[in-house]
Amino acid sequence: MTRGAALLRSSDSGLLLLALIIGAGAGLGAVVFRWLIKTFTRVLSGHADFAGIGHASNPHVPWLGPYFVLLAPVVAGLLYGPLVYFFAREARGHGVPEVMYAVARKGGRIAPQVAAVKALASALCIGGGGSVGREGPIVQIGSALGSTLGRVVKVAEPRMRVLVACGAAGGIAATFNAPLAGVFFAMELILADFAAQSFGMVVLSSVIASVIGRAALGNKPFLTLPTFTVDHLSQYLFFALLGVLAGGVGVAFTRIMYWIEDACDWAWRGPEWLRPAVGGLVLGVVLLVLPQMYGVGYPVLGNGVAGKYAIGFLIVLLLGKVVATSLTIGIGGSGGVFAPSLFIGAMLGSAYGQGLHDILPGVAGSAGAYGLIGMGAVFAGSSRAPITAVVIMFELTGEYSIILPLMVAIVLATGISHLLTPDTIYTLKLRRRGIDLDAPPHAEAMMGELVSQIMEPTEQTVSEHETLTGAVRALAGSRHGQLPVVDDEGRYLGVINRRDLAEALSTGDRDVDHVADWVEHPPTVTCDATIEAALPHLEDTQGPVPVLDAGSTAVVGWLSHQQVLTAVYLPGAAGMPPAQRSATS
Template sequence: MDNIEGDMSLLTNLKSKFNVKSTWFSILISIIIGILAGLFAVLFRNMISFAGSGFSGIGNFLFGFLPGNWWLITVPALAGFVVGPLTYFFAREAKGHGVPEVMAAVALKNGRMRMRVIFVKALASASSIGAGASVGREGPIVQMGSGIGSVIGQFFKMNAKKIKTCVACGAAAGISATFNAPIAGVFFALEIILGSFSANAFSLIVVSSVTASVIAQIFVGDAPAFIVQPYSLNHPFELMLYALLGTFAAIIGTLFVKTLYKSEDLFDGWNVIPEWLKPVFGGLIIGLIGLKFPQILGVGYETIEATFKGELLLGTLIALVFIKIFATSLTLGSGHSGGVFAPSLFIGATLGGAFGLIMQVLFPEFVGNPGAYAIVGMGAVVAGTTQAPITSVIMIFEMTRDYRIILPLMIAIVFSTLLSSYLSKGTIYTIKLLRRGINLKAGKDVNIMKRIKVADVMTTPVEICRKDNKVRKVIEMMHHSKHNGFPVLNDKDQLVGIITLQDVREAPVEGIMERLVSELMTSKLVVTFPEETLDDVFRKLSKYDLGHLPVVSKEDPKKLLGILTRSDIIKAYNKQLLPQQL
């Protein structure tokens, strides 16, 4: 406790001595984010190893009496008993692969993330990966690194734009420390997390990424993620084959994305067991698959390197492509926690390896080592799932440190990206947001409207009139009010209609002042609820050409809570937009 208080007092002193708006302060913060994210990445590796040993030991102790190695099927299921309650009761956003939640936080919450997500994600993902669930490390460390950046930005009371940059710094640092790929970390943060480029953000993200890479190298060394044999382009004709590989990668990548979200839908609609127990069921099936195909368990880097070396048969490679797609989709759909980047690498390597073997038989005079196709296949499938070509090229280059493969890699990735963008509306990250009605390509305006709730903007108390009032009184109210329409209530204070200046104008002039409100009011109401967003309201206003909407209770639609006008929406929009521009 004393150490924690000391650290907090150090940050408080730092906060008071430096100007939060200064460039040097921003650089210092980016260094701190890089250090913490790098340390967390190293810690996360150790947590995975510890979880693997722990769950294997418990599984052997409890179920070692089963014949053969059947006790192994219980290991991923045991992890489900930890993952399910953690994500369900403590941080729902820690479920799944993590990157979409970071993107949503940037787009809809000005980069604000809860501190608890960092720790819940670490525990849940380490349990899943360590126990053999078919997921990777990159999604969790991106979410953890981004969470670190967000928490630090919030602590120093930075504006929305700076907090988003801190989130991107944390994401880049996580990728950099995990894959020893600082350049790829930078472009991942810019291309996927922020979706935009600015010189200031780029500089700070580079600082964090490099810092995290240095920290990781101190603890785990400077070796690339994969040790590969030297490859070269044997003949220009091979470029056509690599383009064809990119086409197949786009199809397989799209299949992976669709299978993943179909699995999520099936598990979400399955209500036989509580949601927090579904990871146990998913883990049990993963364990069964792992008995026959142990290659699909865990991150799968050993299988990827075996593919580079040509140690797997063609039939095995083809089978692993589809079994890995199914296993990862099942793992994440059931509620386990982990990333999709490593599975994409696995699927791409096995696809590329199989393609290379086939092409070697068909064109032996042109095709050399099939391992080159496995490397290119990794990048092509990653590009097909993420539609992030720059990140994909640089990531594979940094993970292998083999520049000679860059031309085939670029060709395959371009073809994969182009075809996958045609086959799928979104990426493996953005589809999750699209299904929530969040379209990041629609621009910042839509995102701002989506994060503002009606309850935060509506006008209360409401100027109302009664159904038995005369029109004369309504016109007098309009003279003294900024509104040109009022909700109409009955003697039980129930909403029964709305009367506007337009209703009065369209009525016959003769005797209009003595007519009752109930005769002129509109009784077929278009209403909104406190839980809806301004984006929902704006759609209704545009569809029905209205100037204001009554706000009513969902439980009792006749209970009037407030009113919302176009001017209320404009004021709220400008109020939210201003902090982002500072």
Template sequence: MPQKISGHSWLIALAIVVGVASGLMAVIFYYLIKLVNAGIDLLADLGSARVVVYAMLGGSIVGPMVYFLAREAKGHGVPEVMQAVALKGGKIRPIVVVVKAVASAITIGTGGSAGREGPIVQIGAALGSTFGQWLNMSERRVKTLVACGAAAGIAATFNAPIAGAIFALEVILGEFTAGVFSLVVLASVAGAAVSRSILGSSPAFLVAQYDLVSNYEFLFYLIFGAIAMVVAQIYTKVLYKTEDIFDAIAIPEWIKPVLGGLLFGLFGLLLPESLGRGEEVMHSTLAGINPLEITPAFLAFALLALAKIVSTSLTIGSGGSGGVFFPGLFIGAMTGGAYGSVVHNLYPAITGGPGAYALVGMGAVFAGMTQAPITAILMLFEMTRDYRIILPLMLACGFASLLSGFYSKDTIYTLKLRRKGINLLAGRDANVLSSLKVGEIMATPVESVREEMTLGELIKIMQHSEHTGYPVVNKGGELVGIITLEDIRRTELPGRLEKKVKDVMVRKLILSHPEETLDKTLPKFTLQDVGRLPVVEKENPGKLLGIVTRTDIIKAYNKRLIQEEQH
């Protein structure tokens, strides 16, 4: 008789199904944008004014659609997914799949300066969430499927399966676990495979092969990392300031995208390269070619970077639907082109051309926007398949992300949530965590073991207990260490059972105390990858009061969320 499929095998199959579905939606979304974009030819008789008219027409459809059907489809999409994971157990309404796809296709197709990545993250996440809800799965598994859908969407959109998986973990979930990572990778591969089978396997950008000309360039790329961080912060602040301005305008919310279409359409008449996604302009820049008939080249690149910030802010800030990721890549490429043209003119013998710095700029500005350097590095590598410039890319991305973290705790995604009063920490609302104290959730009384006990005796205790780790106390009952099953496994087999607990235990402890809030406690678990923390008196670290686990924190967090919803 055939064996019954295990729960984990079923989850693997479901992750692949979500990946395939998200990949198909990415392809449909791609063609939907092309279809909408082709509609501008119907207004050919209007001449150059058709750009403005088409943009306003798009806004007149998107505004009511989003306002009356799915308000969470407004804007760039990624923060809404992060909010669903942190506060709603990963639950996203199924209607978001359709509304986000159509609204974003119309916004981008009618000339709006926005990207496909934010919408496809939300579309894929909504698909994963819908599957999880239909099958009445646990909150943890629904969140996992949300991450699978997001990863597959990114992988299919940019032909970047590795970056898609890392993006879902680094940005959406805010944490890495082995089990979730494997499922997200499978979904990401499935999404990319679907996209490649239909759209082809070419990289998103075909670039010249750039080498590091000299070791002196490391200094130039380090300086550029700081410049990229500043540009990323300017982009973020202008975006949300524009949103505030539109929010303050006393007209119905669903009409505001029409006003936004008018403004970015008029702006596009002056500089059409600032509209849409701008791939052709980026290709020229990555090839080291000045995309405008303006000299010097520095001025052309700088003007385009500034124009993209303005047009994207008008598009998204007015209520349009689309991503901020790809415009960030455009801004980064132009910033790099401007910087590269200057340093190459000053030091031609020891520096590469503007194309090399444009390539690095794409990743560096993204890293400065999101504080996600791993995603930035992998994304650029997969999108270009250019490994030769990986060291400058890593240097600039790492430095931009580091400086961005020093400047602000918020990213372009989390700032939108903070403006709503949501402060995320490891994928959870830190405001909720800060309202709970360790003393309220710690387990007590505590099962502890003596330091003079042998490992053989301890193993017998573990065999009759559900615990795999224990605080260790001395003869006076004072806390002196902690020992886990993993510590025992790392002990050499010969003579293992006769060894004393004190010879194996971990003495350098990470501690908590009853008055500590959970937002301060949670990061301690990742500090040394521990699963439990001893709780002691603040003034007397030797006095053991209780034990707190990561699971205790998650349960308390979810319980408080339910209580707040009821009130």
């Protein structure tokens, strides 16, 4: 073990150096990725950006006319489908959830081949007409670079997570020329933590990546937007209403995307590596009808905000983007959902602004202003990353005057999203796999454990023929204030608890009346049920739930809220005796 490697692993200066190296790598990776997208777009469409051209032909195959878009996604799918399936299956989809999962549950470990596979697959997908964005791929590419360097140096898990976030921030900063947005995207969505040391390292990585990106790609925003102005204070009410609407649209986009993905899963019966090519035929039909959906679509977004489209066509573009992006992800494509959410927001805001301008021309103001606000608000509604949404829109426009109306709309959009769904467009993908990032790291695994592994064995039972006096003696030593009641053959009949026993003693003859007359029937679970299946029964009662054997005849234990909490938060103590478990906790 060399002293240099040890310093890189453990010292603050070593972490600083690693952050700078990762920032440089992410910046170069973003430059290469942007070049790949442009190259594949030119090869497969014959143009630098086909989305803004309309029903044009491909000069490489002019005899196909505009119908070449039927084949471009198929050819791309034939290339990236096997690439993803055989070399890095986590490169499928929009990428950010996989990075979030790696940071939260895998100590930041990401397979090194993901960077190369994701870059090629996403560039092919976008170049072949896939209606997805660049941010998901570049986040995964940069994160994979950070994780790979961390594994080479053998840093501890907390530092590995920081390095992964450095890669994500650097990728966003370089590809969008938005260093602040890169920082807050990484801190808010990837790390979900704003610790001072982490923040400093992520900032350094974002800065160096942005410098490299600007040197190679130029010092200008990736999107040119109109000047923003607020002409009347009454416009804040209109911006607030747009925020509410955008929050609902962001949630609807999330739901529709996963609904279409489920439909694609249901419909496809062939090998997964062939799915993008066959599904590309369906995507090609969408592109033939609406060529503005080809690729990322920034020229179309810019035209929409600039007021070059009528309200009806803006709504068509909004719906078309929802369908095209969802279909691209559903057929197994690779690309991000950040840019599509900006596109959808721009179309929503521009249509809303034009409508207001037609109704209240002297008060509503510029329709483009609403387009800008809509971009940030729909992204916030789908991702619930309000800080990132505010910062990236500020960086895109360079206008400080956008901050106040943007904050109003984004906060309301985020609030509406919270009311409508517990998940975001990123976390829903993980929850559908049974992964809850808000739960303790081992909680998902524990949900599948059997009740028998965490239950508390039965202390004793009470015969149905026992008198009330005898029941008092038995209950005096019960930890839970209740005991199972059994018949002569040991079969479970119910429980007798202290509350009911006290009532029985006040109204009956304690030496004559029997326990059988005062049996309660609380919810029960069987010992072979999973913890997840048992939770609804626990929710229906205040005390512990009786656990029966597999045949539901004999009582074998108790399952309490404390047992489940101990299993989730102190898994090693779940099977201990009560006294020892209490000492452990």
